[in-house]
Amino acid sequence: MYAAINSSTLHGVFGAPITVEVHIGHGLPGFAVVGQPDEACRESRDRVRAALLCSGVEWPNRRITVNLAGPAEKRGGSTADLAIAVGVLVANGDVPAEAVDGTAFFGELGLDGSLRPSAGAAPLAFSASGSRVVVPAASIHEAMLGAGRRAVPAASLREVIAVLKGEEQWSSAAQHPGPEDARAVLDLADVRGQHQAKFALEVAAAGQHHALMIGPPGVGKSMLAKRLPGILPALNEEAAFEVSMVRSAAGLPTPVAPGRVPPFRAPHHTSSTVSVVGGGSPVRPGEVSLAHHGVLFLDEMGEFAPTLLDALRQPLEEGTIRIARARSSVELPARFLLVGASNPCPCANEQVTGCGCTPQMRRRYLRRFSGPLLDRFDVRMWLTRPRTEAVLSAVPEEPSATVAARVASARDTAMRRQGCPNSLIAPSAIDEVAPLDAPARAVLEAGLRRGDLTARGYHRVRRVARTIADLRGDASVGEEHVRAALGLRRELGDR
């Protein structure tokens, strides 16, 4: 008369275990779902009934009560369908209670009893308790990322019933091929010239410094940005796992073998704030979370809504984004490398001399970025249209692999020294990890005195200088490193 089935629901990018309790008793025939379920969850009544009828089960014409037990703010979605259906079967005595011991179920049911793939199969399976997790066959590969061999696939409710009755065995995951990692890794050597920008990107990648590209259209800003994942250090196992979890929770195809290439996300400038930072009901991860451990590229950054850009400040600072709603708050991972690109002025003309914009117009155009946001870009590069001799020069361009090796070794040095990328060095630790020699100190102090450098900028320049020294294999930070770092932090549109 009573059954308790393990299941899980999605909360942001994390799964949360819940228990589905089903009671069948005397009284007027009815079917009620209690426990503050959301809309999709209430609709599951009708799906579950239709699915059971289509699977050849006689519907118990009695009073059926379903209770979703778990953390109050985390009940929702359609993923509890399968658990409710199994609960009805067990409570009605169609399936022995021992058969579901230590097994968790999730998945949305079709009216015909088929199991539909669910977004977030990886985190759902990861968080489900029990020694076995039954998941929709189409989501098995995602589920295995989270639960390994605990996950077993089921194509339909009929199949689940047959196995639980002991008539069949669980099918093998191998029968359901998953998607491959189809992303091509682009090579830096495809971009001719732009060595200054390439150097800046290398610094950004090595130290995890946010980067800003300023240049007229067609000089290769997006081309360069798209090649950044190829020179970033490969993801370690843990990071790759987190990336898969987020992708899965967002309902994106998640490759079988978690790729080691960092993700690259480039939302269009008309994107809504919610689509970029995450949100909705139930809360879905946005682009900032999909770019976790990877690159968030904002092309035409000045065209993004100012409120959206300002919403990026929290994730930039903390590496996570907290989405608070009236009843719950979700924290989503969002530690990304921000790369912005913008034209230098509204006319986007080739050269300073050929541009009809007045200094006021240029200043106004670049003033669209709020100061606090601009301040986070430690690496700023100005791209100019390459002249033919640079494009056609016979000098072979460096392939990504060479640059990536330098970046990886610099990042390694940093991790061994202070346990974090250089951009995250605490101001209190900077003197210890990046001591300055006398000439280097003099350069920075002159900058402070002239007012070219703010106190915050001072620390940021020192971090970038540390990265440049790491890239060049120098143990201490010298004058030339500081000069180069200052060169990467020039003010915008200053005249």
Add this chain to the structure above:
Amino acid sequence: MKHAAALAALPLQTHARLRRLVLCGDPEVTWRRIMAGERVVAGIDERVWRAWRSSEGLEDTMGERCAESGIGVTWMGGPGYPAVLLRDPNRPAVLFHRGDTGAFAHPRVGIVGTRAASRAGSAFARRLGHDLALNGVSVVSGLARGIDIAAHRGVLAAVGNSVGAPVGVVAGGIDVVYPAEHAREWEEVCSRGVVVSEAPPGTPPETHRFPLRNRILAALCDVLVVVESRARGGSMITVREAATRGVTVMAVPGSPSSPVSDGTNALLRDGCAPVTDVEDVLVALSLQSAGLPAGGPLRSVDTRRRPDADEQILLAAFSGLPRTCEELVLATGRSRFDTGVALGRLEADGWVSHDNGWWEALLA
């Protein structure tokens, strides 16, 4: 003092009216007479008198405002009125100032020019301001964008014992910083020299005030140097005002193809003396280049660190054109890292400037 400020700040006030009021005598007495309902001068209609009489208490408000911002007030015939303005036909009736009016005792050179200056022009104005200050000359300018602010930045960069004090002549109230991004220079000019205006504190920098400001600027100069100017514009108004006052006008030659040098080249064609370095101006002032380090050649006022051999190769690679870093790498054959670092050093020393990816050598 506060009564003179109040007279200037009266509603419906005009230059002609203010002038006649101030000529009546002690501003305090005049103020009391107006408030008592007396028509101290003829030919002003009743509407204006009514508005003026209803301004009781304005003298205290103005007094407080001036005291708050450290602004001093003087008037024609009053104490502290700059002697250089006394014989001016169109002198300001009431003059507000912040800073040390002792700056007027030195030889004064006005440096003016367009707001949309080229970088070469800005760099020259800066250099000239700097060198003139080192020679004990007070540089007079308008604290506007472009040439004006570059000249004063040069002055503020000069260090030494007998550096000339900067003089700023502004259109709005002295406590209304315009443009706002010049707040730092504005403050420094006040503390190291003086900023003057005929507008009472709080006056916004309205368009019509700029030509009026230019006449004061012209009147305060011994020599006026136009660094860059289009064929028409504020600088040319200043030039006309200077010409009517017999102030020597000099111009900096520019490229015939550059629109920002149209005005200055026209001045040269009309017979103005050209300025190519500080000595030209000092000669016009009949000054010896006294403030220079002993024995050094005149060019040594260029206090920039001399570039070393490698840096000279880099500077030569510009061959007078704006260049990108890539091009300089190709031209010199040095690594891009070294080129970037060398450009950073040269920029810090003022030999090159950077704008949106383009570098320019400043050899002037």
